[in-house]
Amino acid sequence: MTHGIRLVGFDADDTLWRSQDYFDEAQLEFERIVGRYVDLADGRVAEALYAVETANIAVFGYGVKGMALSMIESATQITGGRITAADLHRIVEMAKTLLRHPVELLPGIRGAVAAVAERFDVVLITKGDLFHQEAKVRDSGLSDLFGRIEIVSEKDPATYARVLSEFDVDASAFLMVGNSPRSDIAPVLALGGWGVYMPYRTTWAHETHAEIVDGRERMREVATPDLLPGAVGELATQASAMQRIDDGENACDAR
Known part of the structure; x- marks a missing residue:
């Protein structure tokens, strides 16, 4: 069956499994450490x-390691250099704990991805530290659902254009699922x-910092994973309809 949508991409962190919760907990611990000074x-x-x-x-990229280095730099600045080596070590240990944290899938996400994969080719497109992201993908038990896994340093229009060129898929036939307006939807x-x-x-x-000026008619918002297959299917129908209109207009122009 031919669809207007040929390829569906899924984000990883906080789309397939929990992530930001652990960063928020780490920030609270960071504040407790710095609060001594x-x-x-x-x-x-x-x-x-x-x-x-x-x-x-731009220097460290995304992920736990970049966060830990930024915490060390921030702690040094905020305390005027008074923070002890022991407390800096606590930040390092906190980062190690985050890197070793088990992967916890969002409820219902495996079934949702599997349902989408029954109709479309699906790929995983995530950003962050290569080593850590590879480990999370491996430990998630979801890698068998994806035809390809892309771990990139940034998710912007240029990156998506490059990835889609490698897949030989036009952007008009690509749909991205994710929790980040800035990284997953707007570009x-x-x-x-x-x-x-x-x-x-x-x-x-x-x-969250993203301005969506054009294209809102090409997106949907869902609250839970069980609603994903329906939303993807709805947009696929809309894309097919638009494609038929475009094909008809092109045929008329050709005459």
Whole structure:
């Protein structure tokens, strides 16, 4: 069967399995550590850490290791260099704990991905630390559902365009499922693709900063994984209809 949608991509963190919860817990622990040296209310610790993390993305990339290095830098700055080696070591150990944390799938996600995979080719497109992401994919038990797994350093229009070129799929025939407006939805819509937004209960502030100007008619929002197959199917029907209209207009032009 021919579909307007040929390929469906899935994000990983907080789309297939829990992730941000653990980062939020790590930030609370970071604040407890730094709170020994400064007043948390006056020091704006969370804001300072976010500023350092954002500035360091271009250097460290995404993931636990980049977060830990940013925490060490932030702690040193916030405390004026007074933080002890022992407390810096606590941050390192906290990062190790995060890296070793078992993968916890979102309820119903395996069935949802399997249902989509019955109709479409599906791929996993995730960003972050290569070693850690590979380990999470392996431990998730979901790798058998995906025809290909892409771990990228950034998820922007240029990256999606490159990946789709390798798949020989036009953006108009691609749909992305994910929890991040910035990384999963906006760049794909900008290319002319389709998106299903499934927000997670908590999202890193950096991933919520996205302005969707055009293409809202090519996206749906769902609350839970069991609604994913229906949303993907609905958009596939819409894409097929648009394709038939375009084919008809092109035929008329050819005459």
